[in-house]
Amino acid sequence: MNNTDFTKPSHFIRDIIEEHNRSGRFGGKVITRFPPEPNGYLHIGHAKAICIDFGMAQEFGGRCHLRFDDTNPTKEEQEYVDAIMNDIRWLGFEWDPHLYFASDYFERLYDFAVQLIKAGKAYVDDLSADETRELRGTLTEGGKASPYRNRSAAENLDLFARMRAGEFPDGSRTLRAKIDMASPNLNLRDPVMYRIRKAEHHRTGNKWCIYPMYDWAHGQSDSIEGITHSLCSLEYEDHRPLYDWYLDQLGIHHPQQIEFARLNLTYTVMSKRRLLTLVEKGYVSGWDDPRMPTLAGLRRRGYTPEAIRDFCDRIGVAKSNSTVDIALLEHCLREDLNKRAPRVMAVLRPLKLVIENYPEGQVEELEAVNNPEDPQAGTRQVPFTRELYIEQEDFREDPPKKYFRLFPGNEVRLRYAYIIKCTGVVKNQNGEIVEVRCTYDPATKSGTGQESKKVKGTIHWVSAAHAVPAEVRLYDYLFTKPNPDDVAEGEDFSVNINPNSLETLRACRLEPSLASATAGSRYQFERHGYFIADTKDSSTEHPVFNRTVTLRDTWAKIEKTGRSEK
């Protein structure tokens, strides 16, 4: 919304598309596709791809298809299909009515294969998986031809039909493209097109027992849908010659495959394997654990789709492997939330504060601004009484230099209320502070225009008698190192898991207006950060808030670096 007034810097994909539009290669059309395999949850890395795929189509007045790459029946499930569609819509993109499944093309793919066989460009191979690997050669040496490579088209046609008919056991035969066993590009050494898998497919059931490989299915699916630009990640660069070969042999519509670097983030793991490990080993509570980089996790954490899209815009599109600082993601989040999150006061670690000269039993309703960034957000009333809770960290008996908060003899303003002066503390037998005492200055009431006195610090508070008890979950990075894979020999990324990535506070006290907070609503807890009422566990009886991200904390930085010492 605020980035419409500057011209987005170009990137190489946009340049290529513009060039195609100039030359008329695709008649000015831009049709892309996002092709997830339904075998896992979408994560922030997919969000980048989604923003590029849908974004390019949108920008050039085209469209983007959602196509599930469901060519492997043993790994894929309907549950993931539903979750993926939900996540993409949440992110803010719509494919309707262009929803497709590679499995919808199985029949046509089969016909294409027959076409290649007839042209002498594909053959049925009886080699086992191991034998196939043996003959493939190595990175530096070419492979050797299979003894079945030169079967006649008629024999291949017969065998292929019988493969489909289920006459042969799993793994006993494959259909291979006849390209070049000596190619320096391994993908061209007679790649497998079909394998036999007598498995039930989540959509086609038991109709098929041969399933196409990715390379064979993908390009042809693109072609069938009239895709113009097939955008994918860098590891498919080596596959492009094969992508092109199939299309050229078939003589059908030929999209342009373009590869870009996938996203990596500091303090984050992104691979499906590692994400699965986190879930299965119980390091997190599930795919939607607020610490997970999955869209489901980020959503539950309180991230907004707008922030994620803005982030994807800012990281750019290029071909170099890179790892983006997660601080940029958090910056985008704060920028978005700052504009829209209503402010409230919440005391996370309560410390009782008694105002000695404030009448017992008196309740004042004070006016508080809902969002200083948004005048439209209006104001609300907050009850003020003699006994309040303040944040433990807002009081120090023995304060460091530059500490602007409460300490014996010091004055601070209570947000939207009065200036108070600390008169002392009450301790228990263990010497622990259980109560802070103070007096207030009635002439300093907020909003009266009389508050001439200035103090350095303002702290938040909540009326003890009116406070809403709540549980608050403080989340931190899941890993202690920017690169979770930075481990010693023999160790794996789990040694870098942050044992303190979740801290649960069960005695929090929120201002009364939060009693009506509905699941999924976001707030700024003033001076703390942004929080969201948990969509799974929060209820009116037992409010639960997740910390989405902290506010920038200059004081914490000063204290940490010892700059408060001098």
Next chain:
RNA sequence: UGGGGCGUCGCCAAGUUGGCAAGGCACAGGAUUUUGGUUCCUGCAUUCGAAGGUUCGAAUCCUUCCGCCCCAGCCA
């Protein structure tokens, strides 16, 4: 030692016909502030992986070298 890519500020990333290094994040100062928040100023690559060369002039052209990533699934 085969093939495909990539190397511009701590992290991303512009730089397209050679003309003399955008922007964002981070960081550091300062101003404003009833959130040590926000906002606003200021600073932050004589240098573009390295070395040669061409040129009046090169991050951009040529040569050589160095480093990093990907590929030997009947996964995608």
